[in-house]
Amino acid sequence: MSEPPFDDLYRDLILDHYRRPRNHGPLPAPTAQAEGVNPVCGDEIHLDLAVDDGVLADLGFWGQGCSISQASASMLTERLKGRPLAEAEEVAGKVRSMLVEGAPPDPSLGDLEALEGVAKLPVRVKCALLAWNVLLEALRQAKAAAQEERHG
Template sequence: MALSKMDNLYRQVILDHSDNPHHHGELPKSTNEIELKNPTCGDVLKLQLEVKDGVIKDAAFSGYGCTISQASASMMTDAVINKKVEDADNMVQVFSDMIIGDDVDTHVLGDAAVLQGVSKFPARIKCATLAWKALHRSLTNQSK
């Protein structure tokens, strides 16, 4: 089956974020930090946030994983910087609903909306949601 031009565009965005991840590395002024692992495939993600006055001022991630998990983390960090904590946590729910195939308004997700197609591949859903789960747990002070 041939991919449509739009599918190819989405694939390129995902590959670009995976090959050239935004906000990858350590965050010296981190106020919130968490590390999560996906035992199904071995992805490991450490998320660091700098939260000040209820706003995510900066974000960074490190670790290793598949193309989908790394791209999702890159897109997520882009999307949440300069967002209020409550708005960022609401984005987690929008992403989670989108990734299981629910019809949601994805405009708040930025590039991460291109991951909507992952819903067709249930084995990859945990890869796509790892960074978003880390964000939620970090913002709500849940260590597990």
């Protein structure tokens, strides 16, 4: 039996995250919260962050929408949980570059590379980027709260 095509492996990974989302649901005491909606198709993502000493200690998401938007959010939380805020911003930039600019996937993206195929479907790019845009807003809020706390 031959190996399935690479695209099939990625499609299976995205469907797995859609069917069995990781880190799904709100956090009990988030440090920052953000939400976003794609008005074209109605995709909706809510994202909670728990930041501890500059690290994403926990993330939770919920919402509704297509398999790509929901899988992208699940993959985001799985990839960034336990990572420094700066790394989260860096990964978000690499995902955006891959989807919007057609940049080859950075090896550091790991399973997020599965989203590369979405770049071939321009109408679906916004679906895949929704969670990442919401993440950037939540990170802005977390940074502002931390700065306010320091400068009281």
